[in-house]
Amino acid sequence: MGCVKSSNNDNGRRVRRNRISRPAPWAHTEPITRAQLNAMRAEFWNGIPQYGGQREVWEALRAAVDAELHLAHTIIDNAGIILHAHDLTVSFDENGARYDLPLYVLSEPTNLING
Template identity: 65%
Template sequence: MGCIGSSQARNEGGAKRKKIMKPKPWAHTEPITRAQLTNMREEFWDTSPHYGGQREIWEALRAAAEADLKLAQTIVDSAGVIVQNRDLTLCWDERGARYELPRYVLSEPTNLIREEGQ
């Protein structure tokens, strides 16, 4: 229920959630290898629950970050994630906890060093 202007009333009316999109191109401060990028990502995801919020939401955000856009949209919608920035760099859960994702977990930098054989 709620008054006509409340967010709950708008959500009951079938208001659309923000559609997510690919992050804008970005460059790391210096060229990095895929192995370095992977290490940065693993370190972030290993420590993310310590930034606050719910472990389940962090897990859903990781799954979304590693999925294609259509599946990522389904994941964030199913988890009840409120997307503030359409590239997933800033999200909230339904309890008001903030989740900030660095660009390096969402996409590759433009200055990624391609190692031979890749």
């Protein structure tokens, strides 16, 4: 798959490496405040049991979203998460379960307003 890079480790075995990048700029359908954005994010993360998948993978994804980029790489690799999209919007666990993250949990909208 084009979303995962492979390289050889010191033992000559193939090792997959996920490359994470920042999501593309996005705008909410209407300007929103920081409080509204935070409420949307809380609603998403509190509702993850209904989306299926493994709780540990969801927790790793949330930690990666909140982490600096270099730490996010480590979190994703250690959790065995396979990225389909470099911006974390779509990923899979080692059993093939799909995990979709909306842009609003990944980055700030371009039309965020103070208030």
